[in-house]
């Protein structure tokens with residue numbers, strides 16, 4: 001996810017001398033850096049927890065680095081769970097960035113439930129029609145949880 005380094009977060013814009021207000025657009029408390037926005041912010045944490053819960057994973061990340069290292073070690077197998085984690089992680093980052101821009105540019109805010117629903121829809125859309133081994137109990141459970149038909 002190298003593109004994360006290039007996102008114009010307030011932290012990055014501030015280093016370029018472009019913004020003064022560094023507060024996170026989502027929680028208003030932390031400073032908007034890449035790590036805060038996507039990993040430490042309470043809204044990001046709630047969404048990550050929801051994704052891990054729905055995937056039946058006990059892992060709890062504490063930073064971008066721990067998640068990244070864990071993902072590299074874990075996501076080698078070509079299982080449905082691996083696909084789900086990759087797609088849902090990307091969907092989470094996209095959804096948070098979209099929400100942040102919506103709040104800045106349109107002055108509208110979505111709830112965590114609405115954001116998670118958007119993530120679920122993205123995941124369902126990406127996996128619809130993919131060949132999935134439906135005899136595998138883990139897969140059956142994942143398909144039910146994510147609403148993959």
Ligand SMILES: [Zn+2]
Pocket residue numbers: 024025026027028029030036037040041042043
């Ligand atoms: Zn925040």
